[in-house]
Amino acid sequence: MEKHVSTPAVLSDTELTLIDRYWRAANYLSVGQIYLLSNPLLRQPLKPEHIKPRLLGHWGTTPGLNFIYAHLNRVIRTRDLDVIYMCGPGHGGPGMVANTYLEGIYSEIYPDIAETEDGLRKLFRQFSFPGGIPSHAAPETPGSIHEGGELGYALVHAYGAAFDNPDLIVACVIGDGEAETGPLAASWHSNKFLNPARDGAVLPILHLNGYKIANPTILGRASDEDLTHLFEGYGYEPFFVEGHEPARMHQQMAATFDKIFDRIRAIQKEARDGTPPQACPRWPMIVLRSPKGWTGPKEVDGKKVEGFWRAHQVPVSNCRENDGHRKILEDWMRGYDPEDLFDASGRLKPELRALAPSGKRRMGANPHANGGLLRKELIAPDIRTYEVKVEKRGAEMVQSTEILGHYLRDTMKLNEANANFRIFGPDETESNRLGSVFEVTDRVWMEKIEPYDVNLASDGRVMEVLSEHLCQGWLEGYLLTGRHGLFSCYEAFIHIIDSMFNQHAKWLKVTRELQWRRPISSLNYLLTSHVWRQDHNGFSHQDPGFVDLVANKKADIVRIYLPPDANTLLWVGDHCLKTYDRINVIVAGKQPEPQWLTMDEAVKHCETGIGIWDWASHEDDTVAPDVVMACAGDVPTMETLAAVDLLHRHIPELKIRTVNVVDLLALQSQDQHPHGLTDEAFDAIFTTDRPVIFAYHGYPYLIHRLTYKRTNHRNIHVRGFIEEGTTTTPFDMTVLNELDRFHLAIEAIERVPGLKAKVPDVLESLRAKLVEHHAYVREYGEDMPDVRNWKWRAA
Template structure:
């Protein structure tokens, strides 16, 4: 609906109109001041070049639209006593968010040196995009923000993640028209099919069309209104269109549209909550069309600025050097009439100070935007109750993720009433063997459901599945940032789709940890399965363990990577990760039934250490070790153990040590990572002079990168994934990449000088086995019986 035909338009009183406009003018003045000024904050003297920052950084074009919306939301919050958050997709409009929080007083409460006085105002301007100051985006330093916006596309998914299980919360989400062209944003519109009006809060999308990106027009601003209306209705929305440039008309029109939308949201929730009516509603939204750089300079050197791409960043790029630009900047700033907006001491006038709600009703002070304030510990059952019985190493088989699914099922049950835990997966929950969770919940779904669907599709389901890794990640981030817990399970190869989203979240955590006022939030937990070594049905396209390498580039205090070798270690690691705060935890575990090695208490001890000698697989008790076999990952661990059994059977005089790594960061030294081992501990495991043959789950060079400072690094010989793969058997994948038991065994023989010619026959047997394997797998289509049926020999000591 286009506002202007609705009787609710034009309902602002003269006083409301005047106060809204004053607040908006003040916010715009503060925003321009942040971009340009480092002195003379209230223009009490003529503007001179030395008052201007030497480096002009920031984004003006989107900012006046963001402040306009913010002013109107404040009015609605006060009138309706709403609990509301503000998510800004164009987060590079950071000066507007900072200006709003300063006007509300929350900025000065957090940063006392930026209070509502003249020194605070000067500091507010100087610090913006300035060395030692604050970023130009709505970063963690910005009160009320959970969406940095430096990389576009995530706002709407974040908004819905915030609304899940928050029935009293309304999330206003401004979506930039440039942002609306991104893939993550396009899929996030479908969140309307997953939000439950009875149990969840509401999201009010505000699509802000100002027409231009950095240098070109935007798609949605250049299509007919009816086409855009049809698109948005197809996503499940009822759009209200507000367009114009005249401030008075726009204030009236937007107020009417906002009131109508909030009335519709209340009616939808009332039907679902009070009357038990459950249908998929058509949620309201607003399409706001304003000039880019609204209220800024109209032209510069005869070229249009306001309403063009030239307003995107700094409309007047050189006022220190160009007298014409200096005059234009002075006129622009004085056009807001700062003397009428601010008191002589620098504080906003009373009418502006009062145009916001009190306390935590202020959007810049919402506890939902500082989710650690609301975070409650999960109720977790004892993971030991789900343990796989292990009488002897390798004597039992189980699916590690299948076992974890039973644990997660009961985590869901234990936290159902509080609504603090959800699972997120791009249509892979069952494929990843987590199907047991469906005994505790259904899949969240408010679209059409049919009797023959795989499992219960219910509005209040705790399992969030949508075939968009972007949307699942965005939902989870919004859920975590507002004080809840979750886990994201994904095929290992395709988690790369969210590489950039992980980047942004890791950066957010890194900065947040340095801000005492931002409280710790629950960790972002990834479970990566259907991994590189077991892709029987998919092949080369599904084989990529490189997400670990990507994660390792982030700050050590933020990231953790775990490679549990069996089900009981996976249970212990999962329990630890769900209890942790302010990390990104990456857990890589296979889903296929595999041998189990450690009973649950041994597994818990091993996980606490993160790395250790498996004495039951080693025979170097006298300390005279010939070679160390290291392993990290479930399949590499199996192949190392198989190699050890071959060597100990064929060459019993060989003294071997098996070191298993479950916490990958233990390989770094303590100066590089908090989990890193001191050199003395590392040397006691791997020695300082003996060959180390290391079988690793991922790309082998990562192990070299983690251990390059160690005394024995030159003796590390790492085997891992080398981009060799196809649709083949699990063991053939190992052979193709050289991490199989036969290659590992030959590697040991080649690197233990004392064996000499005595091992020639054993080495030839292993070579022959590889030839036999090749013939067998290419003619029978399955692995050799001695490979398929292998288990750790019973002559070994138990764990």
């Protein structure tokens, strides 16, 4: 088996000396950020007051990251390449800040952190310091589109950035701790979706320094032979750069980069010259073995540090109080020879500045790492083209997501020339009734295609893989580099990416406070195959709780929409795809369901977010209702209207107001959410003193949480999913959770003062229907005919 290790001396003595000095400068700045408050160039002997009182940061991975950055600068400059740097090791923040400072972009964005001795002092002081910057490659870091606070997603973000970016190369550094995560292990398969004819390239660099926080790493202990087998099995061509002696390592890395970038160019040239595409070209990748804490202290207090897990965070920890520790730090920093790196003013010396690329070729200044600069508005069709005609309320049964699929098909077509819109999902585009998109595109597939396969093509624009992690990560990378997309998923299993959602929401929250970060397109979820129509799959597929997580985030970042029919879904989908810097969650069923609103009504209703459905309410607006029947979600809406129908037939004198909620967070007050209703508007809809029976799609407590400040909160009684589920009939699912029409009607009767005593026979008949239902579904395996065939009374 051939093992690729490049050893030729491709750097001249002068080039070698310069690149090593640049690397030393980055290492010096990285150490300074972790340790120093002042005296940034060590113009004085190091004193206790020069040291930060709390030492926060991570050294272990940083010198390797700086080494890679310096060599990428070389190939960018000599080959005029368009490259961004994806920093997977979560604790590499000092290196990313140091390198963007050295190339000048940091001071351009933050003029107060100037290229002077005082600027260096401020650079050091701000790192992991109150009022300063985080220790990761955070949104505040130029050139970053990936924060490594949670490990596992660097490589999938890199591929998302490369899709439809033919000139971009994403150099993705993967830490060997990160490589142990499930999402990262699956991410290696992303090469099967990268088309060299129309996409960019990803260069994975597996950074093996052997240790994580306090243990060896799995891949760090693997033999080169096993690693070669592993990555060849994934479909890559691995190259090894190994050692600890700087001069030899510089020559290895330079020679390896020259060979690899030639290989990338050859793969792309062949694909773009019209040669029939090779299935899954074998893209190069690098295995970099270097010591953890490289160039740092070898030992501290007689214990091994460099090349061991003790180098992970702060190798010398007591520099303020311990003279011996402080001397180790000073010797360490002076070992980089700062006078050889910076001039008298504190500026990087000219011959070293010349090693960095210029302008937008600097990785910290690359516009792909500030995707809002490249974002183009999505071209969308008129939703009225797809209107479902509603002549009788609830008479027509339509699969709402199928109608949205027609809209998405034409959106895909309209944006074909811009190549800036893709649909992502875990093998469910057709299942979720969005299959009409395959009339204009296919699923992307770079592996072998059999003659009997359908809707597979190397130039497809639908991304399907049975991993929610990959779908989310690809979409995030795609959005962060300026494009648009939609993630369609089963509602219960979107939970798999809960923490990824959290990280993206936090990223958006921070970037909104950074003027230089331009807005990116919103992350849009379509959650279908939802809890109330997973009756055939059973309890494992029944969970509506993702919206609870979403509602925890900053109000101006998230939106939750529960459209009750196709026309409202069209408006919501169109609206969400045109927004930016938000996360939009749309929950809509894919099964045939009644259609309630005309397009004009749907537009008006959705623009308000909450509204009284007059056609399903007591006709006299001058008289307060006896009860408010509220609903949010397609199945809750149908069950609420069926309950209203029952009450109208059995108790015609009962004055009912029917309210539908499509924008869930409008329930909050305006001081909590931008879409929130004023107290006056909320009271006008829900009253200040009448019982409200609220049928909700998800867990009931969320409605209480959203409305707890409202005047009438004490009278809001919510029914929703109460963790009762199984394989059963659709209607039985609602009965098990007491969200069905009979339970809703019973609750209304029991909550209206004095009504229960007046209509005991009605209560008895409703309870009898529940008994009848229970027996019927267990005898016949389907819902009762009067449930299956129910129509709104005016239909």
